[in-house]
Amino acid sequence: MFKDNPLLAQLKAQIVENLPTVEGRVKASDKSYGFLQCDGNKSYFIAPPFMKNLIHGDLIKASLHEQGKKTSAEPQELLQPSLSQFIGQVQFINGKCRIVPEHRQINRDLPARSVDPKTLKLEQGDWVKAKLSSHALTDKQFAVIVESLVAKQDDPLARWKIVTAKHDLAWDEPESSETTLEVEQVSSRVDLRHMPWFTIDGLHTKDMDDAIHISDQSDHWRLSVAIADPSAYVSEGHPLNQVAKDRCFTLYLPGKTVPMLPENLANQTCSLLPGEDKLALVCHMKIEKTGLLKPDFEFELATIRSHQRLDYTSVSNLIENQLDLDLVPGIEAQLQQLAEFSRQRIEWRQQHSTVFKSRPDYSFELSEYGELLDIHCQPRRIANSMVEEAMVAANAAAGQFLSQQQRQAVYSVHCGFKTESIDALLKFLEKNGYCYSAQELQTLSGFCELRRQVEARGDVANEVLLRRFYNQSEFANDSQAHFGLGEAAYASWTSPIRKYGDMLNHRIIKAAILEQSNEAPLTEELSQHMSEQRRKHKFAEREMADYLYTQYYAMLKVGSKLKAEIMDVNRAGLKLQFMDTGARGFLPASLMSDAKDVLVFETDTGCIVQGESVKLCLGETIEVILHDVRIENQNITVRLEKPYSNTPN
Template sequence: MLKDNPLLAQLKQQIRETIPTVEGVVKATEKNFGFLQTDNKKSYFISPPMMKKLIHGDRISAAIRENNGKEAAEPETLVEAALDTFVARVKFVDKRTKLQVDHPLINQLLSAKVIKDSGFSIKQGDWVLARLVKHALKEQHFQAEIFEFIAESDDNFARWKATTKKHQLAWDQPELTEDLAIIDQQVERRDLTNELFFTIDGENTKDMDDAVSITREAEHWKLKVAIADPSAYINSESKLEKAAKQRAFTLYLPARTVPMMPSKLANEHCSLVADQVRPALVCEMLIGLDGELQENAEFYLATVQSKHRLNYNQVSDFIEQKATELESNAELAEALQQLNLFSEQRNQWRAENTSVFGDQADYEFVLDNKGQVIDILRQSRRSANRMIEEAMVAANICGGRFLDEKLGFGVFACHSGFKEEKLDGLVELLAKFKLPVEREKLNDLDYFCQLRRTIAATGDKCLDQLVKRHFNFGVYNEKCLPHFGLGEAKYATWTSPIRKYSDLLNHRLIKSVINGETPSSPLSEELSEHLSDNRKKQKFAEREMANYLYCEYFAEQDPNTCLLAEISNINRGGLNIRLVDSGASAFVPKTKLAGKDEELTIESELGRLATKDKQYCVGDTISVKIVEVKKLQQSIVAAPC
């Protein structure tokens, strides 16, 4: 009787209309409760029973109820589900198929079934691709269907396969279905096979895409950068071209490289292997003895023959006088010394006139044949790395100038400096560090570079890191816009056409000009977004795989070992750090920095945290030990030693 009472229904509706509702995104925690974060950054508590109907990232509307002076969100309507297609591991619970979603903040198991006529079977621990078909907030329970098999549970590289699938990236090299032969035999190429070109790469590098030649003359260095020419083998309408476009970049995962082009093309036909004649695109440039790059660079097609296959450590040892192996070849030794002098002078000129960022170490995971981490090697940037880097940066500056002057379009690497919406905050930040600036000039390239040099001169790592948080992301543009990060008005990369599709496009444009053709712009807005999106996907995949391996590694290490770490960020919860010798990210909770009743002063906007005994700043180096490894969340917790 009461159930159908219209007066009761009306009363319920009136009560409901008096309860405020909000819309926001669900933020899960490692525990069973969560929060609803609105667009204006206000958070409301979500109780554990309510969280059982939600998934981290869901967008919902919720009623806000108050109890004992505390507000809490009561989910009402699903606006947009966080999960659609997802990667998961199979779990059998009471003979029922469940899925553990591969996400650190989604810990509930989802009921699932394999689609009909799938052609595969599943067992405990297998990796699969599934889609969510029912959501608990709408239909009382979660239900998923499994439609693709990824890897078996005992596959040593299952995690790699799952990660690439999760980020919609290829796991293996493109299929080679075409014969490889030079297709531009008719073009004129200069014969440089008798000149001293050499390559400097990693010890295990096979796709050697650049070789250099350098001589010192009375008033300048003459530097020739020869770049492998894959466009000599593939045309713009081929299957290989389409595969390269889809992949956009070579993917570098720990212990696994997924090439943009087939290895037979990248590692054999194109690679500038010592003593083998190869087609190349060459940039010949003059650099003043003060390090300034001259304007009169020349581009041309050539055939080259690298005379020496060198590696970074080998050359660095020679330059740093730690080995004499290369002294026996006087011509090569002189060329290496000149390349080093060029790079030092060029770097100094850039530091004084443009914008230079400090060296960052690289890290290499050493794995056994079962995919287990044996060791993590820190590889500092040495003299040979800087020699090649300065040569390539100079060549790409010349590429930007050439394309802008000859065509007025290209695939330019652009960086617009600071985010417009963050300029006011940046001005306030710099004022607190006693660095007053003119806001209206912050988007001027020269002013930006001068500010970067001023900050570098202070030696304040904290300020440097805080300012970088205001940077924009780099983008690709068909028009020549400045690259603030490098302090260059014109910049277009073309020196890695085997590994980067944008560089291959610029290769084709430069070759078109050389051959007297009139090309059209290859970069649409859609392609620009595709390149940027794929680079982001790759960075996420690379970081995710690294975090997984770091957790696997440190879970087996002595927890009492003290490790050096640099503070990368400070927030209200504690310190984000990066371990110096391994590159692993970790978190030091504030509870590990001070006692329960001890007062903390946290100024995250200034990169500072202080206890009664010690002050921590972004950029500081501290000694820590690992206290917990959370494999499911892929996070490492540390505490001061």
Template sequence: MLQNNPLLAQLKQQLKETLPTKEGIVRATAKSYGFLEISDKESVFIAPPQMKKVLHGDRIRAVIRTEGEKSQAEPEALLESAISSFVGQIKRQKNKLSVEAANPLLRDAFKATVAEGINAAELQNGDWVIATLSQHALSAESFIVTITELVAKADDPEAPWWVVLARHELPKRAPDALQQWPLLDTQPRTDFTTIPFLTIDNASTQDMDDAISVRAEADGWQLQVAVADPDAYIAAGSALDRQAQQRAFTTYLPGRNIPMLPRELADDLCSLQQGVKRPAIVATMHITTDGALQSPAEFTLAWICSQARLNYQQVSDFLEQQGDWQPDNSDMTEQLQQLHLLTQARQQWRQQHAIVFQDKPDYRFELDEAGQVVHIHAEHRRIANQMVEEAMIAANQACGDLLANRLGFGLFNVHQGFDSNKLSALAELLQQHAAPVAHEELAELSGYCQLRRWLTQQDTRYLESRLRRFQAYAGMSITPAPHFGMGLTQYATWTSPIRKYGDLVNQRLLKAILQQQPAPEIPEQLTQHLADQRKVQRKAERDIADWLYHLYLQPQLGAAQAFTAEIFDINRAGIRVRLLENGAAAFIPASLIAQGSETVKLNWEEGRCYLAEQALYELGQQLQVQLHELNEPGHILVKPLQSAE
């Protein structure tokens, strides 16, 4: 009776109106409670019953109730919903339809209706769908979603790929082809078809967008890099060009790719196939015997004809004197041997004057016809990979120099080194480790390169791992700027125009210079769009990898197999590691570190884990671990065995 008393309800409302309110973001936890994040330094507890009214990421206004020293937030009004749509799985109970989000922070299943064109009767438990939020519990009595699209059936072996693409709103297929592909570019081209160009790619690659030719000279080498010219078939501003700009990149996932351009262009007309005449732009560069790139390089509109299609494995085996494969003729043998010598000289020059990348393996998923993971291969960068890499770096460096000097603009890959707001703390840390770089030099390209070279000489990777927290993010800029991460004054990529829209834009700028025509302006918003799309691509790559790791490791759970893991992060909850055998990211919770009653202290600031005041683990360290628990994809728990030497 008291529950329906209008006078009591009025008194409660009056009391509520006297309480303070705060605006903030809802942060859910893995358990049923959450927090209202009001600022970086202020958050208020949200009890489980109140969390049923909101979603992780919602921006809300909440009433703050305080009893003693404890405060609780009661959601009052929705200011901005965190989600409009999401990917989830069908859940049927007593013939009632609901959708369970593929997100551990969206815990409860949502009541669901179906949009026009969706047959509710055909939806079964476990089917993957896209659902749109049509009613929010803060605005009505409960959450309701509308199912708008079937993504994949529960038993579809390709479900992981379709779900990841849908989750990140990436296209599922290549752009539609045109009925005809006329050559739009009528500018005269130099005939380079007799030059012995060769391609080196993975054996399965179809979209071959660069070819290399090298010739020894008295004081070094002439290096020529030919790059496919898709602009010859795609008019700037056309519907196909706008679609390529929106996609921004070819999406590469284990076992498949979704190209930026129609496959008829990417895999055929623009691909630098062996024995086929193709339009290209060729950069002719001179590399001295000590590995220095002479400036300026010469760029030419040309016709080329690749004379050999090679793959990384066979070329590396040949140069490392393994296996039986040999080049078809003496010209190709000479090409590979000279490119090998040029690569060694370039790497030595970059070690002394710039920065050479550390050798970290790529991890390749081997899948069977049913899409199941058969094996995960750790593939290190062998000599053939390094040869192509050095040729492309030289070509992109030459492009950056030309665009900076002739136009003063382009699409430049930039990196400022360390975050300017963290330089004082960084200098203090480096001083503790006697690093030979002064505070004022940390913001300079030369100082950054000097520090990186010094770090490679250290006995452990501990300090290098700590410095990652001080790093600035790489980005893109229309105006020239240094790329500290590569140790170069400017760097503009143009060697993958079939796969990257930014490279296509830079190619158009190069062609405008060569044809003595006005260079097209670059919209300011393009750099942000490309950066955003790159982030989406990387998240999709990570998500599908997490899914496949989960499927691959599941049968090994409970086995005694040990993995070598490298620590890349330490926080108050535990230690994050990477399994070096297969590349999977895993987590060691604090509860699995301690033995008996010993106290574990995890120091994020130092990047170390202490056990009974003794340093046990630190960033960059390797240790032996075993699988402990597999939750949903992306949550692999491991337990330590003993430190590896």
């Protein structure tokens, strides 16, 4: 008699109207209950019966109920579901299809049906792309529609396909266009095949897009950088231009590269293979022996021929260890000059601009079936710096060149510190003994000077904490400074096979060479799309790496000793990066001491303090013990060998 009773429903509604309400995100627990996270770091208990109608991450409106000293939340209205389109795994329970969302904190199955059951045959364990069609808080029950198959349950590359689908990224290389690739006809393309160009890449690199030539001119170096020219084959109206525009970047996952352009174009037609004539865009620069890039550069369209393909390891062994390397005539002297150029360029930037801390690269060794075999740590060596410094100089030259011509282009922009954070930044700096005005901090020179001063002091913790005040980098049509790189203007054009923005800049530099006008390359929509694609790539690469890392550490014995750098300090504990693999781990505060309140976690200083003594700090390397690995959540937990204690030794 009480079910669906309109009088009771009316009475309940009147009671709820008089209760305080809040809005917040649902946070599920590993139990049947949950919490409502609200602004101001407030949290309210959600009882199990109500959690049945909610999913972790839902944004809801709830009424608050006092129960003694505890306040609980009762959901009233769904403001935004956490799931819309998502990736999930098929489970058949009592013959009925259910989908378990692929999410670390959603551990429930949802009833599902296929959008096309005749053609989409699903089996236990398959991975699918699905859409939430109804929500229990508004429709009294959950329902899901399966839209497409992502991977079969026995596919060895299922995890790679799941990650790309989850971030709405392409999995396969683009199809070669049915339209014939026609070379653009440019009468001003010069013949530079006689110059002994060389390339330095990884051993397995196929899309070689940059070649270098350098000569010693007594008081300066003449550095020439030749970049493969895909825009000579892909015009603005070509079908492949839309493909590149949609993808924006080549995706680099462990064991899998998803190119922006078709492989026959990226790895053959455009790739600067040795002994083959290739179309290129070339920049000639003058670099003073002090490392200063002179504002005297020349861009030209050219045909080049690489005389030799080299790899980072062999070149580094030659320069660092004087190991023999079979080189064609004229290349060894260039390598020695390029090494000296890179040293001087770094020294100049350390004194006048800014240089980020060098970190090793990490690579995953996988079998053909996607099984993890090993993880390799590869310290940055001299050959990496040689190529990197040449490319940074070329992009800075392009930024200055296009800016001088007052051309709109795809400029890489970083505006330094957030304007809204300047007051907090000033207090932070004053507390740590740095004296700057707000005006100085908002200039390129002031930003770089502060960075150099922090580095000179060896102030690792504050170097990390400063990043909290940084703006995000972005793309812009008009020339602006890139504070992070310490450049007054920066326009990347050295990776047009892998980056759509670089290909756009090729077209604009060509227009400048040919004295033609060009329109602004970026609409607001394209700029947002490029930034969003860059963000998706970053998260997909990290997620795939985290998956492999947990596989690796799950094979290690619990109790293994590990070295790690402290990357972040918060009240819950320490975020770490393991030195030998680059993996991320977590040291919970609860495993750092034998009792509560033994340690104080100072998030504003990055220090862990016991009494008057600083025990640990951001940027420090510590030894920890492997405690637990959760593959399903991609979590690696460690502990200290000896927790801190208030008890005297």
